[in-house]
Amino acid sequence: MKSLVKEHIEKIKSGKISLDEFISEIKKKIEKIQSEYSPFITIKIENPEKKGKLYGIPISVKDNICTQGIQSTAGSKILEGYVPPFDATCVKKVKGQGSVIIGKTAQDEFGFGSFSVNSFVIPKNPWDKTRVCGGSSGGAACLTALADFPHIAMAESTGGSISCPAAFCGVVGITPTYGRVSRFGLIDYANSLDKIGTIGKTVYDTALLLSVISGYDTLDSTSLEVRDEDFTKYCEENSKIKIAVPKEYFGEGVDPKIKDLVWKAIKKLESLGAKYQEVSLSQTTYALPSYYLIAMAEASTNLAKFCGMRYGFHSELKGNFEEYFSQIRKLGFGEEAKRRIILGTYARMAGFRDAYYLKALKVRSLVIQDFRRIFKKFDVIAAPTMPVIAPRFDEVKKLEPIEAYMMDVLTAAPNLAGIPMISLPCGFVKSLPVGLHLMADHLQEKKIIQAAHTFEVNE
């Protein structure tokens, strides 16, 4: 697929199109998309103040990333009306390169979900409106698939929130190594897991935005001190890729038609020179429960600050602080947020801490070791991104919480390990897109980009 972004940058540079005309044209398109599919929580189109690498490129921002002067709710009613007085580091960086910020995209409340239905704005799947977009960055992936103009989305993943919607909507999503992109200005879900990344129509687009937003930041103590990289230079064909195919990722719960398509993609890479071997990642089954324990424990502490005093939603001051605090949280948080506060608090309580939270941290180390062992011999791991195609809204409604959590069975482990991953389209089942998931060792974004580009240009 041609990169509209690349073409657009050249046209703007050479003066072939006027930025003002372009902006008024996309305004109409964005409104039309919004009226049919609701990918945005807030639409606000801002003209660029500077020129740079992204001059004139529309960028959407997930609603949990703070944007100065634009409401940022993280998909939660408790933050309705919160307008940050500052930009997140990644937003500052894209503005500094001349991008056109177009608004804030819909998501599950604070990132809690895999379908983007746990919120007050629910985006619809671009391929079938009766189906979900995936979550939690559902709006970002939905808009990316529907935009027939150059656009890249800034998204975020804690346990699969970039890969899942990218797979369900048929677009490309990169989740970088934990610490590669500054989290300063991100409304936290789980600090040790949150990663800001990118969603685009092509591998090039996602790599371009990642190059701009990554880099060390003194404002984030977990930001990695590594040199800046231009990831677009890895959009090159590589015929010598060594691929590991973990058998645990092709288990019974995965739709056989999805498995077939992913195998077809691996064989395609083989025909282009790659070598593959089946391997075992024995800790995979423990990754999901350990991910949910850690994510909920961290989330429950992060949500303590939302008490109706400082940010967003307020109510009439009545009763003592406890009463006011409880009333605000009762009205402001959705059902899933409340569930996670209770479960997360329980896992951290004295007496239970060792049995749950600390044990989950130990499993996390084992999951990392499992991946490290594989990456000593292989460049990338290939697997399906999601075990199913995008479900219908009525199917999602019937799921028990545990069944919903099980959807992340293939994305939890790499997110828990903090390794980089990319999801890219590899075909269709029942006219709905399927994602191929490629993962690499920490800071080896180069390898997933090369492998994904090699597949993309030969598809």
Ligand code: GLN
């Ligand atoms: N579905 C997972 C969760 O609910 C992951 C979501 C995310 O990455 N924010 O925690």
